[in-house]
Amino acid sequence: MPESRRPRLVDVAERAGVSPRTVSNVLHNHPHIRDSTRKKVEEALVALDYRVNLSARALAGRNTGFIALVIPVLDNPYFSSLAAHVIEACAARDWTVLIEQTSAQEDRERNAVFGPASRLVDGVILQLDSIPEEELSRRFSHSSLVLIGEEASAAWADHVAVDNVSAAREATEHVLALGRRRIATAGILPSGLNTTSELRYRGVWQAMEAAGVSLRTDYLLEVGNFRRPDGADAAERLLRLDVLPDALICYNDLIASGMLAKLREAGVSVPEDIAIVGFDDNEESQYQAPPLTTIAWDLGAIAQRCVEQLVERSQPGGDSRPPARTFVGHELIVRESTVSTRP
Amino acid sequence: MPESRRPRLVDVAERAGVSPRTVSNVLHNHPHIRDSTRKKVEEALVALDYRVNLSARALAGRNTGFIALVIPVLDNPYFSSLAAHVIEACAARDWTVLIEQTSAQEDRERNAVFGPASRLVDGVILQLDSIPEEELSRRFSHSSLVLIGEEASAAWADHVAVDNVSAAREATEHVLALGRRRIATAGILPSGLNTTSELRYRGVWQAMEAAGVSLRTDYLLEVGNFRRPDGADAAERLLRLDVLPDALICYNDLIASGMLAKLREAGVSVPEDIAIVGFDDNEESQYQAPPLTTIAWDLGAIAQRCVEQLVERSQPGGDSRPPARTFVGHELIVRESTVSTRP
DNA sequence: GGCAAGACTTGCAGCGCTGCAATATGATGT
């Protein structure tokens, strides 16, 4: 087989008997093209099996067709599901998504947002983790940025806001309404740097305060991370206490899953002995034994809004628009880990 | 703030008092550069906060620094975990990973492999799903391709092979060894197009045949997909049968998870009444009630090998190397869904 | 002191495409 080079725009143009620019116009659905011309070009396109060189297009043109999604980890159902939704939303617009996995390391997050790849993308969707907002706002200028996070943050960038404090408050109120008073909470990070953890704690605290129930310090369970083994660890510490709590707010479903498994092993019954609430509504949570009460975010809506905001920014004049803020709601999904259906 | 353009190589060169080519050499760790020169350049690099334009580099140079990972879906723990591993392996080499999610649709898979984005990448890692191998081998030529899949396939491309047939056989032999004889299997796809499903079925069949046990057709459970709800559906059909099986081979852990939940609900005990085996060893599987016996693949090794093979191919002379084949083993992890630890 | 063999640096061309603005062609009205 001859080592033939890939066809270029000029090759297509030559074959179709038009100028390269016309071929480009056809590819971009330029409004004024005679049908006969379009037909000729399209035939040549097919005959040569032409595929545009995205590097060249990006270099010459205004935008690249890439956006970056910067998240801590991919093998967490919350983020992989978010990523799947973002990819779907982008596919509809012929955008390609670069997923940058930071492993929650600040230097990697910084590299994702400021490094070479950031030059390549038309926009960035960032689940803000450790970069200080102040630094972001100072250095970010070259493309659009959508933050996923708190209502409180960022009056300087578009963002899609979720309300962790309210969500945590509602979760806690739910178990309080069930009559539970010895409430423990799992998901405090020792570093205190992670906003999500802090805000969920704050919500729990608010609900307790409002109900006049005290929060025992030995019921504040630290975790190294937000994964299942961290939940299991926390459960072991919990089981060593003299008095077990009667309710447990876990800051995500993975922690809850780890706790659930260990408690089951120890013969603690859920929800009779301990009611458990999680966050995120991972699909697996409804298949747990017992199915897990949890806070559900509308990930589809979050992804959709992020992409829409990127679209709006990239529209002519979108640059000068004031930062937009969208609130995406949440919902407490009550399942058997807090409310038994057994007789 | 003035709308200053991003600094280019020439700007750095000017500031450092050298030629653009020298700056490029510094960036590429060219061997012969005087320390004093390097120092000047690096200072200018920092002062201007220079970041290379990847589009330009890709256009001018030999490679792009991108590879594509083409998988059916991202919100399946097997694939998100694989993706996470691939991203890690690539990060070490300053490669960026484009994840193409095909939703198991043939046209999207084809677009991912042959479409514009494929022109951009130095290599492709493909979990082959529906594109016929013959078509792939005929059309794929412009960059390196690593297939993840069966030993049987592809003598024309590099691939990292797993052995689904043996794995399924071992899983089945395991339950046979436990004395189970009424063995059901869940994960048959109606289309029959999906290789994985077929191969796992074949393994089950081989083990049954070898043991002289017959496979009842009403124990062959079809699924629409490999997700939890599909498992739950299958479980409902299973529960309507007169005689329940005493063992169940599910073609992935998600199906097993869905089945487990429904069986639990129906009061069927696992493993006493039915022993269950899954595939993939998702992290969640060890947290199930009961923890799930499953086939574990070494995803880290798969990702590692895929990336290594891409590296080897992109080395000078790598082009002409014969296709390499690496086998990645599997392991049956026995947990309580088949072997009870209860007294 | 002269010359080869490094060590170090550079100029040039061009990757393949698109923005821009100009031109060519056709349709319409008078």
Place this chain on the structure above:
DNA sequence: ACATCATATTGCAGCGCTGCAAGTCTTGCC
């Protein structure tokens, strides 16, 4: 038939970088 407008097509320059090959400067050694 000719100006006018809308439709349709084009040429040119250049995006920012790297491959290549050729250049210049050092150094060591006879």
